Amino acid sequence: QLVESGGGSVQAGGSLRLSCAASGGTPSTYTMAWFRQDAGNDPFRRIKVAAIAWITGNSYVIDSVKGRFTISKDNVKNTIYLQMTNLKPEDTAVYYCGAALGTYLYGHNGSYRYWGQGTQVTVSS
Secondary structure: OEEEEOOEEEEOOOOEEEEEEEOOOOHHHEEEEEEEEOOOOOHHHOEEEEEEEOOOOOEEEOHHHOOOEEEEEEOOOOEEEEEEOOOOHHHOEEEEEEEEEOOOOOOOHHHEEEEOOOEEEEEEO
16 A cells, blocks of 8 residues: 655745655565656556665656656655655646556556555645
8 A cells, every 4th residue: 555645735946745655565576656647547647757666776757857856765664755846837736656566667657556545736836
C-alpha cells in the first residue's frame, strides 16, 4: 500500500515536499516513482516526473523539473519524497506515487503495480 501526503496550495516560487509511505512489505525490490496528472484518473495518462530504484538508489527527474525537484528515499521509514522548489503554475496537478518491480527507472506506466491515492498540488501565479 502506498499513501501520499504533503500536497497543498502555494504561490509560484514556493516549495512543497511530498511523501509516499510504503506499507505491507519492503520496497527494496521496487522502483518507486512520482507521476502527475492534470485531469482524470487513468494511470496510463500520468506523466512520470521522477523515479528512484530502491536497492541501488539510482534516480532521475524529467528535464522540465530538473534543478527544481529532487527525489529521495528513507530506508528506515520506507518512504520516498519529492522535494519541489520554485514551483510554477504548470506544476499544478494531482501527484501520484507508484511502485514497479525491479530496478529499471524508465519503465512504462503499465509496469507500475501499485499506486497511491494521489495528492493535489496547486500553484497560483
